[in-house]
């Protein structure tokens with residue numbers, strides 16, 4: 162029993178220590194952001210490897226999620242003879258929830274894990290120490306551009322995901338199941354609110370992008386510098402990002418749409 | 422500890438340094454001083470903390486007790502920006518090379534120049550080519566670090582460490598993995614840098630012959646203490662048992678070849694139970 166409490170205490174202390182280290186890390190990264198914006202060469206490289214290389218997975222997933230929404234939505238709505246409203250149903254689900262959340266989960270799996278592995282290996286092979294000894298701040302040169310790239314890419318990828326999803330719903334709903342093309346779009350136009358839906362979705366994706374970049378960079382930076390340590394850190398990035406995204410999504414949704 | 426180096430000419434001064442990793446005491450109250458413009462060697466058995474000492478000098482690790490001064494500045498009391506200014510004048514060759522894997526050889530050597538100087542691209546290019554020529558790898562400039570052998574990587578890292586013409590370079594095992602020809606060239610290079618540019622060199626090495634040949638002063642570390650120090654002549658003729666054991670490579674003596682462990686026979690016996 163004593164043993165259990167001891168372990169619990171140790172774990173709690175360790176997680177607070179880690180939280181402290183990660184906050185310190187974050188402030189350091191944020192303070193290095195202006196320099197990254199002034200010299201955007203490194204940022205552009207990272208926008209490519211963090212953002213552009215996630216295009217394919219985001220596009221394909223967006224298409225399928227939209228097609229499934231079109232299909233499921235049609236069967237439910239047609240029971241009520243309301244299949245004309247398929248457009249707004251698909252678009253609202255995507256823009257409010259599925260777009261930001263699914264795109265963020267995919268992004269954490271695709272780009273976040275890659276960032277952690279990259280940084281962890283740099284640590285394990287003493288590249289980060291080597292930079293420090295050359296008086297080059299790894300936070301400035303390595304972390305800040307990657308952080309900013311994640312932060313910028315996430316809303317754009319989310320927008321891509323949602324737009325492709327709307328197309329996917331259109332292909333199935335209008336193309337295959339015969340919903341009227343005009344009402345698919347006009348219902349969507351009439352039903353979606355810019356402030357409530359679009360802006361809130363964008364805010365979500367920005368928050369998720371911030372969280373994923375922070376988690377994945379810090380896990381790499383904090384990894385035990387061995388192959389096993391790096392592999393564990395990569396797993397932690399994906400798991401912790403998923404929890405964080407879903408938890409934050411609930412909080413944000415409650416704040417934005419709920420009357421809690 | 423008494424050293425025969427006078428204070429004005431010392432570049433690194435370590436006073437009463439203690440450092441532990443977990444429960445293991447790596448350094449127990451050591452003091453040493455590294456003279457400016459000379460080649461100082463740090464020797465000692467594997468795992469005594471030679472790399473750790475270099476990292477302490479570079480300000481990457483914090484001592485538990487004691488102080489380390491480089492060029493009269495206490496490394497561990499400097500602000501981050503001051504420490505970075507100091508590090509620009511300290512080159513370090515890592516045991517593993519520590520080249521950046523996303524840059525090729527040329528870009529690796531050019532990196533400190535690009536980051537810390539306002540030189541034109543063509544100036545940087547000729548400086549990099551000169552340094553690569555000095556380590557014999559000018560032809561390898563377009564290779565990526567993963568296409569280099571261990572010895573080549575270390576020579577590139579050496580070129581990078583001297584790129585900014587620092588006042589002091591710390592070499593962690595520069596001779597490991599070098600064939601006799603490269604070894605000869607490296608020894609000569611380190612010696613030339615030292616005599617032509619007045620560069621201070623700190624060499625960590627197990628290579629007794631090479632080290633005795635180029636060092637001006639030698640410290641022998643073992644078990645968290647300095648067990649001997651002096652000129653190569655003094656070290657060769659030292660009557661310290663520790664130093665003699667290390668220099669002659671005997672397995673028996675005050676230095677243990679084995680990492681601390683319980684009795685060997687007991688250990689073997691236990692597995693059979």
Ligand SMILES: Nc1ncnc2c1ncn2[C@@H]1O[C@H](COP(=O)(O)OP(=O)(O)OP(=O)(O)O)[C@@H](O)[C@H]1O
Nearest residue numbers: 442443447465466467468469470471472473474516
């Ligand atoms: N990150 C670390 N965490 C815990 N202990 C460490 C760590 N790095 C090194 N040590 C311990 O510190 C001691 C000194 O290590 P160090 O790398 O300085 O040895 P060294 O003298 O450079 O050896 P070698 O000649 O083999 O390179 C070793 O006993 C090692 O077990």
Ligand SMILES: [Mg+2]
Nearest residue numbers: 471472516593
């Ligand atoms: Mg070492």
